[in-house]
Amino acid sequence: MRALLVVNPRATATTERSRDVLVRALESAADLTVRYTERRGHATSLARAAAESGVDVVVTLGGDGTVNEAVNGLMTAPGALAGLAGPSAYRLPALAVVPGGSTNVFARALGLPRGWVDGTSVILDGLRDGRHRVIGLGRADDRYFTFTGGLGLDAAVIRRVEQARLRGRTSTPGLYVRSMAGQLLSGFDRSDPPMTMEIPGEAGETGLGTVIVQNTAPWTYAGDRPVDPNPDASFDLGLDVFALRDLRISATTRTVTQLAWRSGDPHGKQVVRLHDLAEFTVVSSRPQPFQLDGDYLGERQKVHFVSVPSALRVIC
Incomplete structure (x- = not known):
């Protein structure tokens, strides 16, 4: 068995x-x-x-950003694009993820241990036993994601966090909370929610201030606690959406509190939740911050999201 280990030397853990x-x-x-x-x-x-060289498995040591990059490399390799019958999962190397970042949402959503030592043990057993799981991915325009994508508030918060990390701050749940508070107080798109969801064959949704897309549950973690607006999201189904119409401080604070204390049950007139979508497009009247798998990717006014079933084999 041939394997490639891709190491991010700046991985925090x-x-x-x-x-x-x-x-x-x-x-x-x-x-x-x-x-x-x-x-x-x-x-x-x-x-x-x-x-392209015929490696059997690609192993990553790093955080969710490293995993996302490796997945995009696999999914854009000639084997994935060959147009052959059957899912790409069986034409590509398997993926194995050793958690090395600060949050490791993808690895934890797969049920892997949080620490790299125990995670390595699980992967070794899987390699020796030939054990794997086939999962679906999401795609946003031409880029794949493993667990989440977003436009609006959550991506703006990630942008603030990345800016803070460039100044030497450590990624912690507290940093995300402070970044969200700062973003809300900045007046981010509160008065005129700019986004619309266009869903083939359906009426769609208008007047959205932020859109979060899930390919699995949970959406993220706050330390040890899962944050889970759509607990039925799954690697085995289509994409789930959690969106907010009202970004006024009082309404958003209420929803954040629901997520913190009643994970999986955010509700109210401002909340939109959609389950198991094959595809949809988010269109905005002005550029919006955009993120995939927790990496800020600039601003977009239109993104087409697609569920890609049976895309990848994962050792877990």
């Missing part, structure tokens, strides 16, 4: 010593090549090249 231990462990189960990412987007090209 690992050290050089832990990476060495991981490499030795994986070498006991596979013919292993190790590559370190050098820039944003590098994991995409490494994973694509590995798929």
Whole structure:
């Protein structure tokens, strides 16, 4: 079995010593090549090249951003784009994820242990036993995502968090809470919600201030606590949507409180929840912050979302 280990050397939850231990462990189960990412987007090209060379499994050590890049490399490799019959999951290398970031939503949603040591043990057992799970992905225009995408408030909060991290701050639940409070107090699109959801064959939704798309549950974690506006979202189904019409401070605070204390049951006139969608388009009257899998990707006025079933095999 041939494997590629893609390592983000800036991953927050690992050290050089832990990476060495991981490499030795994986070498006991596979013919292993190790590559370190050098820039944003590098994991995409490494994973694509590995798929083209016939590698059996791509292992990532990093956070959700590294996983997202590797997934996009696999899904844009010639094997995925060949137009052959059957799902891409069986034409591509499998993916294995060793949690090394601050939150690791994708790995935890798969049921993997939070720590890299226990996560590595699960992956080694899966490699030796040939155990895997086939999952669906989401696609936003031409980019794939594993667990979430968003336009509006949540992406603006992620932008603030990334700016704070560039100034040396550590990613913590408290940083996200402070960033959300700062974004709300800035008057972000409260008076004129600019977004519309266009759903094929349905009436759609208008006057939306923020749109969160889930490919699985939970949406994210606040420390050990899952935050889960759509608990029925699943890797095995289409996409779920959680959107808010009203971004006034009182209404948004009420919804955030519901999410914090009654996870999975946000409600009210301002709340829109949609389940198991195959595709839809979000259109905005003005540019909106945009994120996929917790990475801020700039501003967009139109994004087409598609559910991609049976897209990938994951060792878990």
